[in-house]
Amino acid sequence: METLLLDPDDVTASTEMGEVIDAVESAFGAYGRGDTQMPAKSYIDLAQYNGDFRSMPAYIHADDWEAAGIKWVNSHADNPDNHDLPTVMGTMIYSDPETAFPLALLDGTGLTRLRTGAAAAVATRYLAPEDATTLGLVGAGIQADTQLEAISQVRDIQEVLVSDVRDEAIQAFKEAFGDEFDVRGTSIAETARADIVSTTTPVREPIVHEAGENTHINAMGADAPGKHEIADEILTTATIVIDDYEQCTHSGEINVPWEAGLLDDSDIHGELGDIVAGDVTGRTSDGVTVFDSTGLAIQDVAAAHVIYEHASEHGIGTEFALVGTDT
Structure with missing residues (x-):
C-alpha cells in the first residue's frame, strides 16, 4: 500500500470548489452535533527566527464519510526577504481513520486557501440575503480570489467591488476576473456597502x-x-456568528472588543456548526450579519477528503512508499 503525494498543481487539479464547500459544510454540521474531535491548535514559538509552527489535527464523522488528518503549518515573517520562501507554508497528512495509514501527503498552502474560501461560502449560504448579487472584497490578495470563487457558488454574484492599498493588486484582480464579473476598484467605504463583504487583511x-x-x-x-x-x-450591533468560541474570543475578529468588555456571550448569536446542524437559526430578518472565521482543522480535513478522493479516482499525484508494511 502506497501513499499519494499531491503537490500544489495536483491539489489544484483535484479541486471541485462546489464539492469542497459541501464537505466543509458537512464538517461544520458534524462539529455542531459533536461528531468531530479537534484538539486545540498547538504552537511552537521560534522567536529567534521570527516565526512559529502550528499543528492542527482533527477527525470528522460526517453523514456518509469519515476522515482524519493533521496540518503542520508555519508563519515566518522574514522568509520572503531573507530566504526567498513564502511566509506561510503548510503540509497536510491525510490518514485512514480505521488503520491510521497515511493515505496522502498534500500541499497545505493551497488547501488552506480553498478551505478558507469554502468556510466563507458556507457562512454566506446561511447568513447572506438570498437575493445578494454584489460582493465587496477588502483586500485583493490571493485569498480574495478564493473568496470570489467560493461565494459565487452559493450566490448569484454579478458585481464585485474591490479595495486594496495596492493599486497593482486591484488591477491584477480585475484582469483575472473582469471577463466573468463586473469588477470595479473603489474605496473601502463603498466596498463595505455590498450585499456580501469579505475582509482578508492583517490589520490591527x-x-x-x-x-x-x-x-x-x-x-x-x-x-x-x-x-x-x-x-x-x-x-456591537450586528448578528455575530463564530466558527469556534475559544479561538474567536482569543484571536478572531471579536478578540479586541471582547478583551475590552464591549462584547460578551450575549452578543454571539451562535457557532456556524450549530446553524448547519439546525440547532441555531441562520438569517431570519434584516440587518448586518458577521461571520468571525479563525480557521478550523476540520475544514482542512474536509478539503483534504475531497481532494484525495478526486485525485485517486482520476489518477492524479504520485504514489510512493512512505510507510513499510512489514508487521
Whole structure:
C-alpha cells in the first residue's frame, strides 16, 4: 500500500470548489452535533527566527464519510526577504481513520486557501440575503480570489467591488476576473456597502467602519490576538456568528472588543456548526450579519477528503512508499 503525494498543481487539479464547500459544510454540521474531535491548535514559538509552527489535527464523522488528518503549518515573517520562501507554508497528512495509514501527503498552502474560501461560502449560504448579487472584497490578495470563487457558488454574484492599498493588486484582480464579473476598484467605504463583504487583511486597527443595511460580512483576516478589521460600532450591533468560541474570543475578529468588555456571550448569536446542524437559526430578518472565521482543522480535513478522493479516482499525484508494511 502506497501513499499519494499531491503537490500544489495536483491539489489544484483535484479541486471541485462546489464539492469542497459541501464537505466543509458537512464538517461544520458534524462539529455542531459533536461528531468531530479537534484538539486545540498547538504552537511552537521560534522567536529567534521570527516565526512559529502550528499543528492542527482533527477527525470528522460526517453523514456518509469519515476522515482524519493533521496540518503542520508555519508563519515566518522574514522568509520572503531573507530566504526567498513564502511566509506561510503548510503540509497536510491525510490518514485512514480505521488503520491510521497515511493515505496522502498534500500541499497545505493551497488547501488552506480553498478551505478558507469554502468556510466563507458556507457562512454566506446561511447568513447572506438570498437575493445578494454584489460582493465587496477588502483586500485583493490571493485569498480574495478564493473568496470570489467560493461565494459565487452559493450566490448569484454579478458585481464585485474591490479595495486594496495596492493599486497593482486591484488591477491584477480585475484582469483575472473582469471577463466573468463586473469588477470595479473603489474605496473601502463603498466596498463595505455590498450585499456580501469579505475582509482578508492583517490589520490591527479597524478599516471597515460602515456597512450596508443588510450586508453580510465574512471577517476572515483576524487570526491572532490584536488583529481587528471591523469597527466596534458594527460588531456591537450586528448578528455575530463564530466558527469556534475559544479561538474567536482569543484571536478572531471579536478578540479586541471582547478583551475590552464591549462584547460578551450575549452578543454571539451562535457557532456556524450549530446553524448547519439546525440547532441555531441562520438569517431570519434584516440587518448586518458577521461571520468571525479563525480557521478550523476540520475544514482542512474536509478539503483534504475531497481532494484525495478526486485525485485517486482520476489518477492524479504520485504514489510512493512512505510507510513499510512489514508487521
